Amino acid sequence: MTSFMLSGTNASKISSHLTHLRHQMGAPAIGMVLTLVVVCDESNQYDATRAATDAAREHPSRILVVINRDPEEANRLDAELRIGESTPGEVVLLRLYGELTRHADSVVSPLLLPDTPVVAWWPGPCPEVPSKDPIGQLAQRRITDARADTDSVAAIVGRSRGYVAGDTDMAWTRLTPWRSLLAAAFDQPVGRVGGGLVEAAAGNASGPLLAAWLSRRVGVPIGVAESGGPGLTAVRLNTDEGEVSVTRTDARLATLRRPGQPDRHVALARRHTSELLAEELRRLDPDEIYAEALQQLAATG
Amino acid sequence: MTSPAQPEPSGPEAAAPDEAAGPTAATGADTSPTAAAGADTSPSAGTGADLYPAATRPSDEAAVVAAQAATAATTREALTANPLRDPRDKRLPRVAGPCVLVLFGVTGDLAKRKLLPAIYDLGNRGLLPPGFSLVGFARRDWAAQDFAQVTHDAIKENARTPFREEVWKQLREGIHFVPGEFHDDGAFDALAMALKEIDETRGTGGNYAFYLSVPPKFFPLVVQQLKRTGLANAPHGAWRRVVIEKPFGHDLASAQELNEITSAVFPESSVFRIDHYLGKETVQNIMALRFANNLFEPIWNRSYVDHVQITMAEDIGIGGRAGYYDGIGAARDVIQNHLLQLLALVGMEDPTSFDADALRREKEKVLKAVRLPQDLSLGTARGAYTAGWQGGEPVVGYLEEEGIPADSITETYAAIKLEIANRRWAGVPFYLRTGKRLGRRVTEVAVVFQRAPHLPFSKTDTEILGQNALVIRVQPDEGITVRFGSKVPGTAMEVRDVSMDFAYGESFMESSPEAYERLLLDVLIGDPPLFPHQREVELSWRILDPIEEFWATQGQPEGYPAGTWGPPSADAMMARDGRVWRRL
């Protein structure tokens, strides 16, 4: 990993330093496929940068980490450039001071890779309407995380208000393995679903979202109940043939139960942020199923 | 070809070819309503129509089991009946229905290096169905836990994804073992019993895939046993599939013979022939490159292409495979399957869709149009490596390898020149070469373009300018290279070749599925486009047989020192056409 610090700099200097570093390492920019803009603060930048760098193994990216510092200080831009032998992409940590904190887009915009998608990710608190945010406006994919909110459930319920195609939330990404297992369970006919219940730890945003998706798909209300966690712990669906359930108490191995069939264990581990991010970067088109689940959640939640 | 091929949030039409070709992208491939409607050929068609069949049926167990299995039998039907699936839901992966994989030859090299690890990796990616069970069969006095240990070790050593206890636990629950020899009726009766029990304890619904990872001479025996025990016959609504590995015979006649054996027991649609090259990302990307772009197809023909070179070079010798290799040789081992499949993918017209029928039809058309050189002595070359230095180590020649007779006429290097007699390719030679103990390990397809019709430069300016080329690097260092002329910086106008590179890059593809993962998943789902049809196998032998017959009359092949790029006759073959092999 080669890194380089620039203090009191600007976008154009950063850009030429990146080119210079690349040449010095004898590695011309290899096919980077997107720019990932991470908007965070000093407290979560380390974890976020790490997750983004890991995800970049699957999706070589230029990663721009926007860290807002004290808006009371004098205007200044500091940058830390990292080009790794171990990572195919580039990482630029941008620290913004003073009034500049309100004009991050002016720094980010000239540093975007030309003619490739831009993804914005708020690992922490996010704007009310991400697509209206100056950084959000530069991106065609905007990733938020309701879990970072003090009231995660309210956050996910509120997402539909500002939703535009291209928005997504990690609370939804976390559900993919659950949804996948449930869908697999339904590949064998189970009869009509009469109702059901999702059980999750208190304050878990994914629980109500899963219930909303299920109820949208099967056309009956699905309740949400509190459990001891961790995270999601169970989905129980009452069908004509009896209860179909997926239960997971240790955050790793789940049990699938179906009437008239033996119990089966299925790995259903919680995933690292980097894996969630990699999943998000895989598809950059609007997620209509997510939009529908949000709608449902807003209507009933 | 996950993300780099589709950076723009493209519309559904634009994404379609990607989906059929790519592994991660494949999540949505089968879910389009048209595909579901058009491809519904299974015997259980119809169960998909009534949404909740079990509710309206007599509840006797057989009917329920059959109905469950029926929907599990094809994913496509399940999709229409399953309210949780939606073609727009691209996050949900394609997952097979509940089933059992029966693996013959679990102690073999292929099982340990590729198959068992691939099964684990599928599990780790959440792609194995709940209840998935793995049955090992071998002539070992083992209990299930011994086989589980072997599996565990193979996974630890060779899996591509990190070891996770919970995934192993899930897999471990479904591991069973049946000891026995292939001629032992009792062992197969025990296998049938075990499978029946697994259906009950694991809910696998009578869906079995039999993977014959054993020497081909045992295929007839095993297939017969499967027939005798009734395991080959799928009860209504369930499926039975058989997976066979190359070689698919050693000439046309033996390939047909082999096919008669399997087709007497399994219908063609249940036979999955593995050509693991077709499971490779880069090979599937040939289709994306050609048919998802507008940049290459206009020049992909005789008006612009000078010739095509398809190479598979290995740096290793025959290793311990003397028994298999001698009498087979490089052409049968590699050209008949891998290289002719690559030729078909590079040369074919665009298929109407990426479903198995359409794709195979186009490949067959190209293979049918292949023409051999008039004079085989001028249009082919063969060689056998002699002792030499390979990458800094002394190695023995082919004839000195253990188990190889001193008068062997088997070739370890083969090069052939083919033409494709159609409007697109008439007059464009396709040069295929493969060999062992060559300079290094590399597989690539190079499309070499004609020179510019007019060069408005002085002769000295372009002296070292070669021909433009587009190279698909299949392995290692997967990617695409475009070679073109560029001005050398300076005050003079000098033009020289430069390369533009698209690299999947080692780290980039780190988590991408291995070829066997993709192929195993396709077997369990019942998705055949990436498996060669018997017709393709036979067409390939029709191309190779005359060459083999000719070579058989030519005595021992020409020697080439290990670590070099083949015999002089191969270079002479190119020189006669005014061309050279790419230096790799």
Ligand SMILES: NC(=O)c1ccc[n+]([C@@H]2O[C@H](COP(=O)([O-])OP(=O)(O)OC[C@H]3O[C@@H](n4cnc5c(N)ncnc54)[C@H](OP(=O)(O)O)[C@@H]3O)[C@@H](O)[C@H]2O)c1
């Ligand atoms: N290895 C590769 O990379 C590769 C590549 C392409 C195709 N293939 C094909 O894949 C298949 C398996 O290859 P492999 O390399 O794994 O072969 P292998 O290492 O020779 O293994 C063959 C397996 O068959 C079993 N077997 C042989 N004779 C038997 C008998 N009479 N009764 C019961 N079991 C018997 C062996 O069990 P024992 O341990 O008891 O002998 C072993 O498990 C072959 O069809 C081969 O052509 C392999």
